[in-house]
Amino acid sequence: MKPIEPVMIPDDETVARWRSDFPIFRELIHGNPLVYLDNGATTQKPSAVIDAQRDYYEHANANVHRGVHELSQRATDAYEGARERIARFINAARAEEIVYVRGTTEAINLVAQSYVRPLAKPGDEILISAMEHHSNIVPWQFVCEQTGAVLKVVPIDDSGALDVDAYRQMIAERTRIVAITHVSNALGTINPVARMIEAAHARDVPVLIDGAQAVAHLPVDVRALDCDFYAFSGHKAYGPTGIGVLYAKADRLEAMPPWQGGGDMIRSVTFDKTIYNAIPWKFEAGTPDISGAIALAVALDYVNAIGSETIGAHEAGLLAYATDAMRAIPHLRLIGTATEKAAILSFVLDHVHAHDVGTILDQYGVAVRAGHHCAMPVMQRFGVPATVRASFALYNTRADVEALLKAMAHVQEVFGQ
Incomplete structure (x- = not known):
């Protein structure tokens, strides 16, 4: 060893x-x-990130995918190359397990609507904790209203630590997903997510981790954690605003229907039927934040270098x-x-x-x-x-x-x- x-x-x-x-x-x-102590809300950006966005607009500004001209090919190579670097940063098994989104909030909403909503029935349970950010509460309330599922909340103690014993007891036969923060944005608490994932998987319950406050501060290895979903935002990891990542195991993504329809998430369209694109592109409708994705990879490279x-x-x-x-x-x-x-x-x-x-x-x-x-x-x-x-x-x-x-x-x- x-x-x-x-x-x-x-x-x-x-x-x-x-x-x-x-x-x-x-x-x-x-x-x-300037004494900047508001990093939980957003981090500042190094010159390398700022330069990456400027470089894209000065030398490769074009839409990605399907373009045959040089600029489009440059943009596509940089955009998809960034996906591969982001996958390596969190140790995803494949670049196709990385879905570009606007941020953690959109990632959680995507999982709520595309993965959980089609499965949930009246009386099913969604398990979260008492320390969650609104973005890991409200999307699940939507699903509960839409399906009749019930939101269950794991308590925290007076120090702000999660009651792990209560958590284990609350995972039940009708639990459809555990959605838990890696690090609390309001308290700073680091949850023992590896143990929590293991406990949920012992009951065949998938787990989503909100990593918005973790990915810039802690090592994150999604394969070691064995989480089903991991969400984070670029702007809290020294990257641009308006870009983020949903990591999901490939088999989960394959089983999920698209959440939004439009260009680039399709293989073919007729008035009778649409055939969807492969993962992850079937979840990326419309023109994406190309420069944001490229600059996010640069930000994570910066973190990785340190x-x-x-x-x-x-x-x-x-x-x-x-x-x-x-x-x-x-x-x-x-x-x-x-x-x-x-x-x-x-x-x-x-x-x-x-x-x-x-x-x-x-x-x-x-x-x-x-x-x-x-x-x-x-x-x-x-x-x-x-x-x-x-x-x-x-x-x-x-x-x-x-x-x-x-x-x-x-x-x-x-x-x-």
């Missing part, structure tokens, strides 16, 4: 070099250097440093304290609304997210209307954490705490 090599935590010079790859950090915000383990170790160090420092602030409560956490720090300040905190932090150049984070059931579970969320990425530094702490001191001054 090959020995496991220790993960090297990058030094300050290395992180500074990564940071220099991102042009946005030349910006000043209200006269202050290494997900290295990125994770760096972010874990920042999270530990920030967590210890924030715990020392009077009247501040952390929301989400599970043992296994990604680099997301959510908190509330007594008698101060999260929006007010976020607004004051912005005046000092510190960008955080304030609100319910499209996870209103999480807010209800913890009895708060909203939280302030600082979320870290590979280009963040201890200086960013110190800037957050300094700005928080100004917040307390304003509110007399």
